[in-house]
Amino acid sequence: MKGSDFEQQIPVVTNFEDLVSTPFYGEFNALCWKRELIGDFSEIANKIELSGNMKVIEPDELLALELSEEGELAREILINDLKLLEAHGASPILNVIRNYDADEDYPFFPTDVYSFHVDRSPIPVDTFLCTYCGDSSEILPNAQAEQKVLIPEIRNELRSLYSGPDEGFEDFLSDYFFDLHYQPKPNAQPIHLGLGHLWRLATDHPNNKSLPCVHRAPKENSGQLRLLLIC
Structure with missing residues (x-):
């Protein structure tokens, strides 16, 4: 089962407002704000001290990092993404994994x-995520699951x-979340969500x-730490 890129399969937008305001319907259930980040x-991921396999980066810790010029550019983007989502009413979390x-x-x-799964919420909210470095998440068209x-x-x-x-x-x-999980059908093509x-x-x-x-976290095959924003 091989993965594929999203560019030919998923609608894309060019700004945050369109990302959050475009309505989903039927099998249209994933939308991408396509960006080329600098x-x-x-x-940043490598400067965070990990005592286990995963850590939440608190804003104060992010701001306190001593970074190169390129690292500072990345930090500005992270802070801006957090602010955009918080202003939208979301509660974003930045993880090193x-x-x-x-x-x-x-x-x-x-x-x-x-495992391929869906997220469930008692209130009308969507899942937002961005992988900045490391292996990226995957989604699976519902017809292939x-x-x-x-x-x-x-x-x-x-x-x-x-x-x-x-x-x-x-x-x-439902209580044990078994009903949230999906199995790819034969010849299914998971879609890699890419970086940034x-x-x-x-x-x-x-x-x-x-x-x-339907989506899943990637197996960390690259050996790189993963920097992920999710809410």
Whole structure:
């Protein structure tokens, strides 16, 4: 299963206002503010001290970094992106990531972020994300994905974990987030989101007029630290 670039498959906009105001509908559930950013984002990622595999960069820590001229250009972009999203009413988080923890609770059904999944919210909000350096996220067209809980052999495995009444099985799938995960169909082509572009992805929320966007975090194959903004 090979990935592909997004340029020929996903609508793009040229400014933040269009990114946040363009309505989603049907299978149109991902939108990209395509950008060519300047600055050294890797310098910022590499100057953050990691005690584990992942760390949130607080604004004060970002501002305190001693950076080269290229690093300062990158920092200005990060600060501006945070301000844009905060003014929109979002709560963006800037992360440096070596890798995520893998889910080992259900070997036949991992529910970590490396699995293709959709985001769910009780209120009408979308997911925003941007990878500035490192490996980039992927999305999968809904027509190329199948909800795992509907695959008979997987559904049977899940039933073996459930000991309650039949009428509570669907709630069990939702409570443990099994229903959020998807399996690529044969010959599916995940779309790489690239570096520097700010993305808006549709979530599963009340009154949504589009399908939620199926996406996943990348395996960190490049060996680089990943600098990610998400909310």
